[in-house]
Every structure is written in structure tokens, then in C-alpha cells.
Amino acid sequence: MMLSNLIPALSSSYSILENQTISISPLGEGLIHETLLLDNGSHQWVLQGFNDMVFNFPDRIDYNLSLLSVHSESHPLPFVLPLPIPNKSGNGLTEIGGKKYRLFDFVKGKTLQLISDPTQAYSASLAYGEFAAWSTAIGGEKMLETIPNFHRLDLRFEKLVAVAGEKSDLSVEETEILDFYLSQQPLVDWYLSQLNVLPLRVTHNDTKINNLIFSEDLKKVEALIDLDTLMGGYLMYDFGDLVRTVACSLQETSTQWNAIHLIPEIFTQLLQGYWNGIKGIATPEELKSLLLGGEIMTLIMGLRFFTDHLQGNVYYRVTYPEQNFHRAKNQMIFLKSQQENRDILHEIWQKITLTSS
Numbered sequence: 001m002m003l004s005n006l007i008p009a010l011s012s013s014y015s016i017l018e019n020q021t022i023s024i025s026p027l028g029e030g031l032i033h034e035t036l037l038l039d040n041g042s043h044q045w046v047l048q049g050f051n052d053m054v055f056n057f058p059d060r061i062d063y064n065l066s067l068l069s070v071h072s073e074s075h076p077l078p079f080v081l082p083l084p085i086p087n088k089s090g091n092g093l094t095e096i097g098g099k100k101y102r103l104f105d106f107v108k109g110k111t112l113q114l115i116s117d118p119t120q121a122y123s124a125s126l127a128y129g130e131f132a133a134w135s136t137a138i139g140g141e142k143m144l145e146t147i148p149n150f151h152r153l154d155l156r157f158e159k160l161v162a163v164a165g166e167k168s169d170l171s172v173e174e175t176e177i178l179d180f181y182l183s184q185q186p187l188v189d190w191y192l193s194q195l196n197v198l199p200l201r202v203t204h205n206d207t208k209i210n211n212l213i214f215s216e217d218l219k220k221v222e223a224l225i226d227l228d229t230l231m232g233g234y235l236m237y238d239f240g241d242l243v244r245t246v247a248c249s250l251q252e253t254s255t256q257w258n259a260i261h262l263i264p265e266i267f268t269q270l271l272q273g274y275w276n277g278i279k280g281i282a283t284p285e286e287l288k289s290l291l292l293g294g295e296i297m298t299l300i301m302g303l304r305f306f307t308d309h310l311q312g313n314v315y316y317r318v319t320y321p322e323q324n325f326h327r328a329k330n331q332m333i334f335l336k337s338q339q340e341n342r343d344i345l346h347e348i349w350q351k352i353t354l355t356s357s
């Protein structure tokens with residue numbers, strides 16, 4: 001459907017959009033939902049084309065968000081968690097031309113693909129840490145799984161093994177990257193050893209830097225967005241995805257292979273921020289687990305990108321056919337960089353945990 005053809009249907013579905021002249025344009029860089037900006041000249045909304053191939057259980061999302069909404073009434077947060085605006089029938093999802101849409105108030109501010117100053121790493125991480133502490137009262141076990149086994153590293157690993165096992169025509173470079181990923185079994189084993197040790201928290205599970213809205217001056221976090229993957233998880237997931245996307249010299253889409261590396265100074269800012277957010281709730285085991293969180297999340301994404309490449313780009317949006325392969329290579333290089341820096345990260349961790357406790 002042409003974008004402008006959406007407007008009449010939206011206007012009849014949402015009372016706030018009735019009898020207005022509204023313009024519509026693409027927004028953002030998300031890989032799953034489609035994101036559009038609606039503007040009536042004085043107010044803006046985000047219209048999201050909901051991806052129900054990826055999110056098969058919209059009711060579970062609604063349920064999780066309702067738990068947050070109730071908790072926020074008595075426990076205000078220093079930033080916004082944007083929730084879908086109900087349509088005239090009281091539903092968050094509206095079906096138009098066979099496709100599902102959601103409407104949100106637009107939160108003014110800036111989104112970043114990469115930080116431009118280390119203080120932004122600190123603010124981003126503090127916000128996610130504060131969110132984890134704030135949501136402890138809700139309880140990770142109360143949340144429903146919106147994508148089953150989303151961050152189960154062992155299952156992501158097994159999936160790649162199965163999909164690659166069916167291919168007999170891998171190129172030399174594909175085989176090299178596959179071998180690297182298969183060599184990560186020890187990290188998968190460590191991950192499995194943590195499952196009975198770490199408490200289940202309410203985690204965001206997609207804490208990449210562009211899922212935050214910063215104030216115009218980039219000093220403050222105004223909103224945490226993309227709340228569909230909110231569910232029970234481990235703190236190392238949220239901290240780890242920050243490391244993956246913020247403490248890396250380049251974005252996950254970069255193909256400048258020689259310039260992709262970990263920035264330990266940014267890791268320091270991230271850890272300090274997250275620690276300040278979670279210090280009231282975290283167990284010693286959780287604090288320790290943060291150290292490998294970045295590796296875990298980078299491995300998960302690398303496995304997922306590579307699997308999607310082998311399956312013909314059925315999941316992630318790509319702008320060219322080799323893009324998922326390149327993303328998998330990018331994540332491999334970044335994972336290697338983290339592994340080469342394990343000692344340095346451990347020293348940073350010790351310094352922060354000793355001085356902050």
C-alpha cells in the first residue's frame with residue numbers, strides 16, 4: 001500500500017488522528033518493524049508496521065507492557081517507556097490492508113547509531129541499569145516470553161550447526177567464519193553453566209544504542225524504545241548488548257574489517273553506568289557475569305546473522321544480498337577483539353567493583 005493511502009484508514013481508527021492533515025515519512029533504522037513518522041504540523045506520532053512474522057504473540061507483548069504500565073503508576077522512572085496508543089476499539093494493534101500497525105507518541109530527541117562522547121555510554125548504560133533495578137519488583141518470572149528462547153545461546157548455536165550441516169557449497173570465507181563460530185563451544189558451555197546461577201530479571205533484550213532516545217544535547221536519556229522483547233532474562237544480556245553496540249569502534253553494519261575493535265575506555269563507562277544502576281539489586285554472580293556479557297551477545301548476533309545468511313536472508317532486513325554475511329563477519333571480528341582484551345576488561349571490572357561497593 002502507498003504510504004499516503006494509510007492516512008484515511010488511520011484517521012478512522014484513531015480518534016486523535018481524526019479530521020487532520022497528516023504527512024507520513026520513513027523513520028529510524030530498526031531491522032524488524034517498519035517505522036514511520038506522522039506529523040500534523042504541531043504533533044508527531046510514530047506509526048509502526050508491526051512484524052508479526054517475528055512477533056507471533058502480540059498478546060504476550062500487551063500483557064508484559066501492562067505490567068510495566070501498572071508498576072510505573074506508583075514508581076515513576078526518570079525516562080519514558082512509550083506504550084502503544086489504543087485505537088477506537090481499545091486495541092494497541094490496528095489492522096489495515098491485511099497488515100498490523102501500532103501508534104505511539106513521538107518522543108522528541110535524538111537517536112544515535114554510534115556514540116560521539118564517552119559520557120553518552122555512561123548515560124545509556126545507567127538508564128538500562130536503572131530500568132533493571134526498577135523492574136525487579138515486577139519479577140522476571142511474571143513476564144511472558146514474546147519470542148521463545150530469544151537469547152538461548154546454546155539453541156542459536158545448535159541452529160547454525162544444523163543449517164550449515166545442510167550446505168555442501170560453502171565458500172572458503174564462509175567456511176572460515178563458520179569454523180570460528182563453531183570454535184566458540186566453550187563460551188556456550190560457560191553460558192549454560194550460568195543458567196541455574198543467575199536470577200531471572202525483567203530485561204529489555206535489545207539494548208542497542210539506537211533503541212534509546214537522548215535529549216537534544218545528548219546529555220540525558222529521554223526514553224527506552226522497542227519494548228517488544230522485554231521479558232525474563234539475565235542482566236548480562238542487557239549489559240552485553242550495550243558492550244556489543246557501544247564499546248565497538250564501528251557499527252554492526254560496517255565492513256571496514258581492520259578498524260573494528262573493542263574500546264576499553266567505553267567499556268569502563270558502560271560498566272560504571274550499569275553498576276550504578278543495578279548496585280542495589282545485583283548478586284555477586286550477576287556482577288561477575290557482566291564481564292562475559294559482551295561476548296555472549298556478540299556471539300548470539302553473529303550466529304543469528306550467519307544462520308540468516310545461510311537461510312537466504314529470511315529474518316533480518318538487508319540492503320544487499322551479502323549483508324548478513326558481512327554482519328556475521330563484523331561480529332566475529334568484534335568478538336575476537338573482546339577475547340583478546342579479556343585481561344584488560346577484568347582489570348577494569350575489578351577497579352569498578354572495588355571502588356563502587
Ligand code: GN1
Binds near residue numbers: 033252
Ligand atoms: C533486531 O528491531 P531491531 O533492529 O531493534 C533484533 C535484535 C538484534 C538487532 C540487531 C526482535 O533489533 O535482536 O540485536 O536487530 N530484534 C529481534 O541489529 O530479532
Ligand code: MG
Binds near residue numbers: 029030031210211226
Ligand atoms: Mg530498534
